[in-house]
Amino acid sequence: MESLFTQFQLVARMATDDYVGFTFFVGCMAMMAASAFFFLSMNNFDKKWRTSILVSGLITFIAAVHYWYMRDYWATNMESPTFFRYVDWVLTVPLMCVEFFLILKVAGAKRSLMWQLIFLSVVMLVTGYFGEAVQRDAAWLWGLISGIAYFAIVYIIWFGKAKQLAENAGGNVLKAHKTLCWFVLVGWAIYPLGYMAGTPGWYSGVADLGLNMDVIYNIGDAINKIGFGLVVYNLATQASSQTSAA
C-alpha cells in the first residue's frame, strides 16, 4: 500500500526551501485569480474598452495554464521548464504588444505599428530560446541579439511612433501609456537578469549572487502580466466613468 501511494503520488512534496516550486505554485494561483478578475469585470466597461480587458485576461489565463504545467514539470523533474516557459512568452508577450495598439487605437494607431512590435517581441524571444536551450555556449551572443530587439521595442514605445500617438491622445490614454512604458523598461529588464543567472557566460557572477533563473522569471511574470493588466483595467475604469458621467 505504502509503495502504491508513493508511486502514484498525486501531489508532489515540496521542500520548505524550494523557492522555485513555491513561486511556480503561487504564480499559478495568482494568474488564475487575475484571469477571473479581468474576465468577470469585462462587462462593467464601455464597449470600446472590453477588448482591452479581454486581452488582459487572456494574457494571465494563458500564463495560468502554462504555470500549471511548469509547476508540475518542476515538481517532477526539478529542472527548468524552458520549453513551456518560452511557449508561454511567445503567446503572451505579443498580446502585450496588441494591448499597446488597442489603447492607442483611439489616437489612430495603425496595425503596422502592432505588427512591428509583435515581430520584434518574437525575435527577442526566439533568440532568447536559442541561447537558453539550443546553443548555450553562445548564450551571450543570442542574449545580445535578443537585447537589441528588446531595446528596439523600448525605443518605439518611449520615443517613436507609439509615443507620438499617445501624446495625440492625451489624458488617461497618455498616462496609461507612460505607465506601460515603465513596465517595459523596468519590469521587462528583470528577464535578462534571470537569463544571466541561468546561462553560462562572462556574466556568471549573477548566478554567484545566489539568484535563481526561474525565481527571477516567476517574479517578473507576476509583476508584468498582472500589473500590465491592472494598468489597462485602471484606464478602462477611468475612461468609462467619464463617458457615463457626461
Ligand SMILES: *C/C=C(C)/C=C/C=C(C)/C=C/C1=C(C)CCCC1(C)C
Ligand atoms: C509575460 C512575459 C514577459 C513580459 C516576458 C518578457 C521577456 C523578456 C523581456 C525577455 C527578454 C530577454 C532579453 C532581453 C535578453 C535575454 C533573453 C531574454 C529572452 C530573457
